[in-house]
Amino acid sequence: MLNFVEYTTQSALRNAGMRSVISFGIALLFFAATLVSFQVTDASAQSACFERTALMKHLSGKFEEAPVAAGLAANGSVLEVFSSPDGVTWTIVLTQPNGATCVMASGESWMGMKKPKKDKVS
Structure with missing residues (x-):
């Protein structure tokens, strides 16, 4: 024991x-x-960058997407939103001043918004 x-x-x-x-x-x-x-x-840190003309051709051919909005960023980059006519698909693309064109986001169910009227608020 x-x-x-x-x-x-x-x-x-x-x-x-x-x-x-x-x-x-x-x-x-x-x-x-x-x-x-x-x-x-x-x-996730890897960007999908392409030659701009080839990317636009791909978005148009495969998804029937065309530009629906664009804006100029402070650093000189151009941000564009592409959407299919029915809004089923969309893609956000950023073209940098050096010419690199990268897909920033893509998805489904795009809804365009109407601009508010510039009437006076009472």
């Missing part, structure tokens, strides 16, 4: 071993999650 000191020592060793296994598992899980987050960040 074990005396109290031997029993307590063996119990503490078992608990310490179990804690190290749990700690190792948590560390491994954290490491895996970190790797996955870097992969997601790297993939």
Whole structure:
């Protein structure tokens, strides 16, 4: 039969071993999650940039999208919104001053907004 000191020592060793296994598992899980987050960040950080004429031809041919809005940014870039006639698909494109044309966003269900009238507010 074990005396109290031997029993307590063996119990503490078992608990310490179990804690190290749990700690190792948590560390491994954290490491895996970190790797996955870097992969997601790297993939989402990549821009889809094309030659402007080729991109416009693709949007027109595959999705029947045409420009419906455009604006000039402070840095000289041109932001354009392309939409299909029925609004089923849309694409937002940014053309930078150096000529790079990149797709910033795309989606479905575009709804154009009417400009408010410039009447006086009473």
